[in-house]
Amino acid sequence: xxxxxxxxxxxxxxxxKTTAVCGLAQRAAGRSGFGWTAVCKQRTLWLQRSAxxxxxxxxxxxxxxxxxxSHSTVDPDELRKFQSxxxxxxxxxxxxxxxxxxxxxxxxxIRDNLLNVHRARHPGKPLAGLKILDVGCGGGLLTEPLGRLxxxxxxxxxxxxxxxxAQLHSSFDPDLCERVSYQVxxxxxxxxxxxxxxxxxxxxxxSEVVEHLADLETFAFCCCQVLKPGGSLFITTINKTNLSYxxxxxxxxxxxxxxxxxxxDWEKFVxxxxxxxxxxxxxxxxxxxxxxxxxPLSGAWSWTDSTAINYALHAVKLRKQAEDSSLHPEDxxxxxxx
Numbered sequence: 001x002x003x004x005x006x007x008x009x010x011x012x013x014x015x016x017k018t019t020a021v022c023g024l025a026q027r028a029a030g031r032s033g034f035g036w037t038a039v040c041k042q043r044t045l046w047l048q049r050s051a052x053x054x055x056x057x058x059x060x061x062x063x064x065x066x067x068x069x070s071h072s073t074v075d076p077d078e079l080r081k082f083q084s085x086x087x088x089x090x091x092x093x094x095x096x097x098x099x100x101x102x103x104x105x106x107x108x109x110i111r112d113n114l115l116n117v118h119r120a121r122h123p124g125k126p127l128a129g130l131k132i133l134d135v136g137c138g139g140g141l142l143t144e145p146l147g148r149l150x151x152x153x154x155x156x157x158x159x160x161x162x163x164x165x166a167q168l169h170s171s172f173d174p175d176l177c178e179r180v181s182y183q184v185x186x187x188x189x190x191x192x193x194x195x196x197x198x199x200x201x202x203x204x205x206x207s208e209v210v211e212h213l214a215d216l217e218t219f220a221f222c223c224c225q226v227l228k229p230g231g232s233l234f235i236t237t238i239n240k241t242n243l244s245y246x247x248x249x250x251x252x253x254x255x256x257x258x259x260x261x262x263x264x265d266w267e268k269f270v271x272x273x274x275x276x277x278x279x280x281x282x283x284x285x286x287x288x289x290x291x292x293x294x295x296p297l298s299g300a301w302s303w304t305d306s307t308a309i310n311y312a313l314h315a316v317k318l319r320k321q322a323e324d325s326s327l328h329p330e331d332x333x334x335x336x337x338x
Contacts, residue, residue, distance in 0.1 A: 073222075074158050074186055075214040081263065082138070086161030089139020090169055095260050098294055098301075099141050099208060102236070105292060105301045106207055106312065107145045110234050113287070113314045114203060117232060125150025130202040133226060135187050136209035140166035140180070144173070146205070147180035154201075155182045156190055191222040199225075203232040210237045210275070211268050220282040229319040233284060236292065236312045240269035243308045256296055272307050276315075284315040 085095055092100045115126060122128035128150030134143045137155030139162055147153045147170075157163050163184045170176045183190070204223050213219055223233050238244050245266045252258040270278075276286045292310035294301050 071188065071215050071218040072186060073188060073213045073215050073219050075212065078212040078214075079158060081260075082159045083161060085260070086139070086159055086165055089141060089162065089165050096138075096141065097299060098258055099138075101294075101299050102207070102292075102301050103142065103145055105303065106142065106234075106236055107149075109290070109312050109314070110146065110203070110205060111149055113234070114232060117230070117316070118202070122150055127151035131200065132203045132205060133190075133201045135204060135206040135223075136212070137166060137182065138162050140170055140182065142205060142207050143180055143182070144170060144176060147176050151179065151203075153180050155180070156185050156187065157182075158184065158186050160184045187222045187226075188218055191225040199228050201226050201231060202228055203234065205234045207234070207236045210235060210270060211264060213268070216270065216278060220278050220284075224282045224284065224317055227317045229317060231317045233279070233315045233317070234312070235275070235315075236310065237275070238264065238269045238310055239307055240266065240271050240274075241308050244269060244310075247309055252296075258294075258296055272311055272313065275313060279315050283318050285318050286313060286315045288314045 088094050089096055091097075111126060114130060118130060120129060126149055127146065130151045132146055132151045132153045134140075134146065134153055134155040137143045137157050138159075140155055143153050143155035143166065155163075155166055157166075163182045166182050170180050170182075204227055206219070206223075210216060210219065227233065238248050248269075249264055249266055253261045253263060272289045276289070279286060289307060290312050291304040291307040292301055292312055293304040293306075294310065
């Protein structure tokens with residue numbers, strides 16, 4: 001009998017305690033302006049928003065993958081031009097003589113800027129330990145010198161015959177066997193791959209390439225994709241000015257025949273201002289722009305303060321904004337200026 005009374009007493013105390021606690025909680029919630037129902041509703045809303053953000057993130061990621069696969073940087077007309085020149089890449093007195101001479105400027109430009117970013121020193125092989133992608137490598141005129149500086153370089157080009165020429169030429173130099181490789185593909189195809197995909201390279205080089213591309217937006221987006229955060233992008237190209245038309249097309253192609261007639265399309269030239277704006281919209285910070293001048297009499301290149309004709313650009317992929325750029329690309333239209 002006493003044990004039954006004791007149990008009823010304990011049960012009553014427990015109920016009294018629970019009621020008191022609930023009352024205190026409700027009064028506290030009332031003072032704070034929130035009830036348990038409101039808290040539950042807020043948490044449900046938060047979970048729904050989180051789920052929506054995740055769905056949106058995945059949708060954007062799928063959109064980016066589709067974009068890189070469906071938007072091509074390759075212009076079929078440009079492809080046909082370089083198909084016919086594929087076996088002439090290493091003729092230093094031929095159609096690509098100016099590109100051979102340009103190595104005197106562009107190789108040190110790439111080397112010195114990379115050494116400013118990467119402080120490690122490797123005597124004799126200053127670029128050792130770095131992975132470089134040479135976009136539109138052609139016959140490997142720039143790929144090989146970068147490999148000899150110690151970098152591991154992958155050259156890509158959509159023209160199969162040009163890659164064949166590059167592979168054949170590099171095979172004669174045993175020092176390049178383990179550092180230089182080539183692949184027949186486009187930049188967008190490579191950026192969507194797993195082996196050499198996102199965040200793989202320390203530097204991307206596109207020398208005398210962007211003026212031949214069909215889609216600069218896709219080019220900038222894919223460069224950002226394949227670069228590591230803090231990686232470098234190097235571009236040499238032609239400004240879109242009246243002077244570049246006269247000297248780059250009329251004189252160089254039609255009068256002096258420095259390059260084959262029809263090599264360039266002035267409408268595809270891009271100014272440093274427009275190129276910088278494009279790159280910055282895709283997560284890059286432009287570090288330097290330098291003018292280049294070709295002397296057809298001496299066949300030599302030199303640096304100049306003017307970017308009215310040719311110029312070289314170095315940009316770095318921002319570490320903090322890299323992820324945002326890859327997940328939320330926006331469509332931008334290049335407004336060319338003369």
